[in-house]
Amino acid sequence: MKLIFIGPPGAGKGTQAERICKEYNTVQLSTGDLFRLNRKLGTELGKKAQSYMGGGNLVPDEIVIGMLNDEIIKPEYANGYILDGFPRTVKQAEALDKLLEELGDNLDGVLVLSVPADELIKRLTARRTCRSCNRSYHIIYNPPKVEGICDFDNGELYQRDDDQEEAIKNRLNVYEAQTKPLIDFYQNEDKVMMINGVGEIDDIYSSIKSVLDKIGNHK
Numbered sequence: 001m002k003l004i005f006i007g008p009p010g011a012g013k014g015t016q017a018e019r020i021c022k023e024y025n026t027v028q029l030s031t032g033d034l035f036r037l038n039r040k041l042g043t044e045l046g047k048k049a050q051s052y053m054g055g056g057n058l059v060p061d062e063i064v065i066g067m068l069n070d071e072i073i074k075p076e077y078a079n080g081y082i083l084d085g086f087p088r089t090v091k092q093a094e095a096l097d098k099l100l101e102e103l104g105d106n107l108d109g110v111l112v113l114s115v116p117a118d119e120l121i122k123r124l125t126a127r128r129t130c131r132s133c134n135r136s137y138h139i140i141y142n143p144p145k146v147e148g149i150c151d152f153d154n155g156e157l158y159q160r161d162d163d164q165e166e167a168i169k170n171r172l173n174v175y176e177a178q179t180k181p182l183i184d185f186y187q188n189e190d191k192v193m194m195i196n197g198v199g200e201i202d203d204i205y206s207s208i209k210s211v212l213d214k215i216g217n218h219k
């Protein structure tokens with residue numbers, strides 16, 4: 001399946017995408033993770049992205065679209081993927097449509113996770129992320145077994161620089177202004193599935209699964 005995950009920062013896109021990938025044997029393509037990897041490797045792309053990401057602003061469309069176009073043609077995405085964090089602007093969505101047309105591919109669905117702002121702030125200010133595999137934890141709602149250590153690969157958990165309150169507020173404003181309009185964009189293509197992103201992680205996953213199983217049955 002080729003899916004897009006849309007939702008405000010902290011909606012649970014990464015948390016849920018990880019579970020879907022495991023159960024449906026698919027792969028996640030997160031533009032945020034790709035930028036963080038490039039930062040870690042000290043590439044020019046990573047340095048450019050950092051100047052926007054730290055304060056919670058979007059990296060310019062040309063840079064993101066170029067990176068996505070280079071990534072999505074890799075063999076690991078040939079049988080499907082979940083796009084997490086891309087597209088984030090109408091220009092990126094148009095570029096994706098063009099690319100899919102060139103590749104002769106179609107999107108199966110756009111999952112939109114909705115969560116109110118006060119809950120997002122609670123989630124992001126207490127999020128910890130693994131330095132090596134990027135998995136997300138929450139010090140209260142979804143803690144690791146050992147404090148400060150990733151359950152999967154023993155990587156060190158750290159607090160992202162854009163998970164500070166000022167940057168979070170900016171990211172929420174950026175989402176409202178630039179990314180939320182994508183819901184209408186994809187409604188016009190009849191691809192949107194709305195998911196309530198508030199509640200237990202397992203219950204939200206069950207709602208997502210029932211939507212995905214419906215798509216699977218129609219293929």
Ligand code: AP5
Nearest residue numbers: 009010011012013014015031032059085123127136137138
């Ligand atoms: P990116 O890395 O994509 O960040 P984001 O969209 O802001 O999303 P997050 O990773 O913060 O949240 P999430 O929805 O994955 O939530 P999570 O599952 O971790 O982008 C970062 C930056 O990169 C952008 O600001 C921009 O600068 C740049 N960028 C990336 N893509 C770009 C693009 N296309 N164009 C331009 N710039 C781009 O969950 C959050 C927390 O909540 C965790 O602690 C988790 O444990 C907890 N949690 C999850 N679900 C629940 C639940 N149900 N109940 C309680 N807690 C929960």
